[in-house]
Amino acid sequence: MKKTIFLLISIVFFTSLLVGYYLIFTIPKHIEPRQTVTLWVPPGSSSSRIATQLGQSGILIHPIPLKALVKILKTEKQLKPGEYNFEVPSSTWEVYQKLLKGDVTVHRVTFPEGLTAKESLNMLSMALGVNTKILSSTLKDDALRQRLGVPSPRFEGFLFPDTYKFTKTQPPEKMIEIMVTRFFEHISQENLNKARNLKMNLLQWITLASIIEKESGVMKEHPIIASVFHNRLAKKMRLQSDPTVIYGIPNFNGNLTKKNLQKPTPYNTYTQNGLPPGPICNPGASAIKAAVNPAKTNYLYFVATGNGEHVFSEDYKTHLKYVAMYQLKR
Template sequence: MKRHTALVLLATLASLAAVGLFAGFSVNSFLQTPVAPDGEQLVMIPAGSPLQRIAERLEKSGVIGNADYFTLLARWQGTATQVQAGEYLFAEPALPGEVLRRLVKGDVRMLRITLPEGLTLRETAQRMADFGLCSLDEALAVVANPELLERYDVPATSLEGYLFPETYTLRSNSRVEELVEAMLVQGKTRVQSDMLEAAKRRGLDRHQLVTLASIIQKEAGNNAEMPLISAVFHNRLRAGIPLQADPTVIYGVADFDGNLTRRHLATPTPYNTYQMRGLPAGPIANPGEAALRAAAWPAEVDYLYFVARGDGTHQFNTTLVQHNRAVRRYQLGR
C-alpha cells in the first residue's frame, strides 16, 4: 500500500514537473518568438479597456500569439494599468515585449490633417469632424472657447482668422484641443515682427492685418496676384473708397446659398464692404502666409479695380472706365 502511494506521488510530481517544464518552454517560446501580422493591422484600443480585452484584440489581429501569456507579461512587468488608448499600426514582426512597450509608451499611429487656406472657422471645425478627430459640435465648442483668446494673445473676440492653415501631424489619440492650439501657435509665429512693422507703417494693427489678409485670401485665385489685390485694397483704404469685396458680403449673410444678389450687396452688415468704408468687423477666413505677407507688403501700383477673367486670374485697372470695359469683356461677354 505504501509502495503504491509512493508511486502515485512520484507520478503526480513527474506530471507536474512535465507540465511546468512545458509551460515554461511555452512561455519562453512566446517571449522569444516574433509574430508577423498578416499585412498592416490597425488595432484600436478604447480608453478604459481591460488588459485581457486588449490582449485578445492583439491576438485576434495576429500581433501576438497568446493573449493569456501577454496579460501575464504585463502584470509581471508592472505595466498592466499603463497601456495607453489609441489606434496602433502593426506591420513588422515584433516580440511581445516590444508590442507591450509600444502600448505603454503610447506609440500610436500618426495622422496628417491638411487644413487649406481660406476656410472659415466653421469650415475648419467641419474638417476636423470629417477627419474623425471629434464631432462638429465638439470642434465648434473648442474654437469658441474664450479662454484661448487670452492664452494665445488673440486681439479679437473670435478665433476667426487666427487658426493657421497648414498640414499638421498628430497622434491618432490626439484631442481636437491639441490641433486648435497648434494652429494658434503657428498663427502667432507666422506673423513676425517685420510683418507687423510693415503693417503699422500702413496704419494697420495685427487684427487689421489679419482681416485684410483674409479678404485677399478669399479674392485671390493664386499667390502671385495677392500683392496686386492687396495694393487695390490699400489704395482704396487710403482714398476712402469702399473695398467692395464680395467675399465680405457673403461672410455676413447667414445661410448663404451660393447666389450673391443685389439685395445682399445693399443690406448693411458689419462685414458688407459695399455699405461701409474701411475694413469689416474682423477676418472672414483663415489666411495663409502668402496672404499675410501680401497684406503687409502690397505691390507698388496705383490700381483701384480688378475683375475676374474666368481663368483664375484678374484684370487690374486704375480707372473706372477701364474697369467697366473689363467687366463687359470678362463678365458680360460683350
C-alpha cells in the same frame, strides 16, 4: 531519486521558458505575410480588456501571454489608450512595447489656404473622427483664445493653413493651440512694424489678409490685390469685396445677388466703410505677407478673367471695359 526530481523540474522550467519565449516574442511563420489592422483602445481600458480585444481582432494569437506579461512587469497603468495600427498577427512583445510607448497612429491633416474655421473643423472631424460639437465648443473657449494671444473674439483667421500631425487622443484644445502657435510663427516683428506704419493692428492686418486670400488663389497677385485695397482705404472708398458679403450671409447658397450686395451686414463692404470686424477665412503665408507689403500701384479696381487671374485698372471707365470684356460676355 533527488537527481530525477531535479532533472524533471529543470526540464519543466526550461520548457516553460521556451514556450513563454515562443508565445511572447515569436510569430508562426506559416501565418505571414502579415496585414495591418487598426484598433481603438478606449481610455480606461484594463490590460485584460485590451488583450481580449487584440485576441478577437486576430492581432494576438494568444491573449493570455499579454495579460501575464503586464501582471509580471506591473505595468497595468502604463498602457496607453488610442488608435493603433498592428500587423496581424503580432508577437506579444511587439504589441506590449507599442502599448507601453503609446505608439499611436498619427494622421497627417492638410488645411488649404482660405478655409473658414468651420470648414477647418469639418476637415479635422472627418480626418480623425472627432465629434464636430466638441471641436465647435473649443472654438468658443474664450479662456483658451486669450491664453493663446488671439486678438479677436473668434479664432477665425488665426488657424494657420498647413499640414499637421494629429492623433485621435489629442485634446481639441491642443490641436487648436498647435494651429494658432503655427500662425504666430509666421508673424515677424518686421511685418508687425510694417502693419503699424500702415496704421493697422494685428487683427486688421489679418482681416485684410483674409480678404486678399479669398479674392485670389494666385500668389503672385496677392501684393497687387493688397495695393488695390490699401489704395481704396486711403481714398476712403469702400472695399466692395464680394467674399466679405458672402461671409456675412448665413447658409450662403452659392448665388450672390444684387439684393445680397445691398443688404447691410457687418461684413458687407459694399454698404460698410473700412475693413469688416474680423477675418473671413484663415489666410496663408503669401496673403499675410502681401497685406503689409503691397505692390506700389495706383490700381483701384480688378476683375476676374475666368482663368483664376485678374485684370487691374486705375479708373472706373477702364474697369467697366474689363467688366464687359470678362464678365458680361459669359
